[in-house]
Amino acid sequence: MLDSIKQFFHERQPRLEWMQIEVTSRCNAFCIYCPRTAYREKWISRDFSPDLFRSLYPSLCKTKIVHLQGWGEPFLNPDIFSMIRMARQAGCAVYTTTNGTLITDRISEEIINSGLSMISFSLAGFGKTNARIRPGTESAEVISSVQRINRKKRELGEKYPKIHLSYILLNSTLQDVRLIHEKLAGTGIDEVIISSLDFVPEKDLQSEVVSLESNSHYPDISNELNLALQHCSRAGLKLYYRLPSSEILNPLCTEKVLQSAYIGSGGDVFPCAYMALPVRDASYMSNGRLVPYEGFSTGSLVSTSFPQIWRGNDSRQFRNSFFTGGYYHICRTCPKRREE
Numbered sequence: 001m002l003d004s005i006k007q008f009f010h011e012r013q014p015r016l017e018w019m020q021i022e023v024t025s026r027c028n029a030f031c032i033y034c035p036r037t038a039y040r041e042k043w044i045s046r047d048f049s050p051d052l053f054r055s056l057y058p059s060l061c062k063t064k065i066v067h068l069q070g071w072g073e074p075f076l077n078p079d080i081f082s083m084i085r086m087a088r089q090a091g092c093a094v095y096t097t098t099n100g101t102l103i104t105d106r107i108s109e110e111i112i113n114s115g116l117s118m119i120s121f122s123l124a125g126f127g128k129t130n131a132r133i134r135p136g137t138e139s140a141e142v143i144s145s146v147q148r149i150n151r152k153k154r155e156l157g158e159k160y161p162k163i164h165l166s167y168i169l170l171n172s173t174l175q176d177v178r179l180i181h182e183k184l185a186g187t188g189i190d191e192v193i194i195s196s197l198d199f200v201p202e203k204d205l206q207s208e209v210v211s212l213e214s215n216s217h218y219p220d221i222s223n224e225l226n227l228a229l230q231h232c233s234r235a236g237l238k239l240y241y242r243l244p245s246s247e248i249l250n251p252l253c254t255e256k257v258l259q260s261a262y263i264g265s266g267g268d269v270f271p272c273a274y275m276a277l278p279v280r281d282a283s284y285m286s287n288g289r290l291v292p293y294e295g296f297s298t299g300s301l302v303s304t305s306f307p308q309i310w311r312g313n314d315s316r317q318f319r320n321s322f323f324t325g326g327y328y329h330i331c332r333t334c335p336k337r338r339e340e
């Protein structure tokens, strides 16, 4: 009797704010700041299994938002649309982030018909700037993809997906912030979110990290961003920025890890994307020093159900670490604790 009560509680689905599922770790671009580019010799490229996705259905039914993307381009996975549909059937709002290189007319229509709630496009500037930072992608092509989906939404009389733009700001690309309103207003984008590098895979990239503090490249970053906010607001474009500040160190990170989970393309469950890189024997920059990278998985869906992993010792100890102050190595210096 006691055993069956225990079993019942272990199998009860946790209520989550969001679940991020890495539908693939493959990518067709070579962004200079991406861990996949930096670690390309050691990277494990694979697609998330459709069977494993189906097994997650009961957990999706208790999850508000599912983000179908990780360290890869989601539209490379041929099963992406059945995954979107299944997550919508489970009652989730479904988001994804794309590099915008694969969005044909047919894919645009499928995106809308699948019920996707939000699609975010990635950019790191315009023209030559973006081409240098995100080889394999062209800003003009990304903007055309946005317009294609927007046109299709109008043709089909649909409001969704909402279209966001994830804009990566680097120290060497700051000048392009002034072009955001001019290039993106009127394209169908609902929101632009500016962020900087939060995982630095190589020493050479450290100088590219933008924080809210002034720096030698750019003495008044806040003024510049506020100017961009004003221009965008006048052009009818919502702009937000989330940059780390050395004056902030929150006990918790912005990733809501107490109510969310990240599932890697191989079926392992992790607290967040930064602990889930599909790579072995890599290093990364922590507090200005190159240190060995150590991910942290709390279990595998191949052998254990999601509720069991969520209630298992490793997961509970990890969540407790934010209250005891015994932070896991990667959390100690994580920029996600330095954002408001």
Ligand code: SF4
Pocket: 252, 253, 254, 255, 257, 271, 272, 273, 274, 275, 330, 331, 332, 334, 335, 336, 337
């Ligand atoms: S603080 Fe830890 S759990 Fe939160 S985002 Fe950073 S590495 Fe992930």
